[in-house]
Amino acid sequence: MTPARRARRDVEDLLREAAPRALAAVVRRFGDFADSEDAVQEAMIDAARQWPAEGIPENPVGWLIAVASRRMTDRIRADSARRAREERLAVEPQPGPGAAADDTLALIFMCCRPELSPASAIALTLRAVGGLTTAEIAAAFLVPETTMGRRIARAKRTVAEADEPFGLPAPAERAERLRAALGVLYLIFNEGYAASEGPDLARTELSGEAIRLTRIARLALPEEPEVGGLLALMLLTDARRLARTDKRGELVPLDEQDRSLWDAAAIAEGGRILAEEMAKGAVGSYQLQAAIALAHDRARRAEDTDWAEILALYGLLEGVAPGPMVALNRAVAMAMAEGPEAGLALLAEVEPRLEGHHRVHAVRAHLLELAGDGPGAHTEYSRAAELTASLPEQRYLTRRAARLSAGGA
């Protein structure tokens, strides 16, 4: 990396850290979320242009707040109807330091309002809290910048209409809002994790961004074990990223992955965080999913996997967060722990709830293959390949089916 490029990268990292803190300060001061967000974005663009050449200011957050506030003031001055506000500014206190994590969390809650669609909440969170530009977000989701710009603008309007004072949601709705916010962070993570090739490379950064934001949320909400549970789940899943695709970008199933490529440090950290959260005694679905991920991560070889433990964890997960996908995964665990026949029996129970879903066929194919029924597995792999809307999955399922027919099974 050239020094100039390194300087630019340093500035970008710094800006992402600084963005939510600056935005929180400006929103608190001016009250107008949509305009404040624009002003901070503009200040960040100035910073990205100036800092690599002129050096990073001593107090980057303060610099952004000052520049964004100046823009806000200019805007307000230009609008005489808003003159009254200007007077209010003069007496309002400046935000104190040290509340960075709380500010970021408050912004996450603001951007993950339940009335926003997932795609809108994701885009708004990435821009307002993650400090990504509209162009970067558009590139990550492969839509034109204007379309993404409108999506973000609409989302901001929805947030503005809700007219919620800046800060954490009221206690009565805290649990529901937290669920929504964690759901959005997990979606951002998955958008990045699912990316595997070419134009999707920009997306892999989304996983890192989701992990960073969830880390901050955990600092601000240490009493909520599901926040740490989600962080552990992300770390324990992301640890397998390098092994998840081969050199050609094709999916590699868990039992065929080169486990030496797994990130041991991420697994250790995820395990440590999970243990801390579990000790708090309020087990939720993210902690259980993290525990399942950890059970896989701990096995040095695929055949060392403790399927009995995983089966038990899926049983608990079904109790906390029942759903057909959990049941489907439990069928796989059942097959691995107690044999393919037991798994197929459970699958038959689940199937009516997942009519026509490719995963049902993919799982049955896998279990039939384990049971030694080659032709049956071939039929089911082929059906799954026809029904999936995922290109890497379709390639994987097609290869799987082709291997069985070539093997003369």
Added chain:
Amino acid sequence: MKFMLLQHYGRVEGDVPPMTEWKPEDVQAHIQFQKDLNAELRERGELVDAQGLAGPDLAKIVLATDGAPSVTDGPFAESKELLAGYRMIDVESEERAIEIAAQSSEGPGFNGVPLRQQIEVRQVMGPPEG
């Protein structure tokens, strides 16, 4: 999730003459409808791309051969089945894609009567789920 909404020549309800035989104001109304729909989808943050394709007379069928590729000119016997244009949208659900397809199917046609054009809705392949 992204979807392609495909419009084909001919796939319309009843007996509608080709667009070149419509009244100019009907043609204009149809074009304006398509533009307005695109603007609406863009405003909602759902439009990825929308294009009309040049007519069947300019279409070519290409086939790999040992020497030079074999190229056949249009028009084709089944030009009704040829693609006339497409919209790529990025929406929350299949239901929303169907809603947009239905809206686009209602575009004004000959004598201002809704065209009720068949719209083929195809999901674009994406990364693996979860």
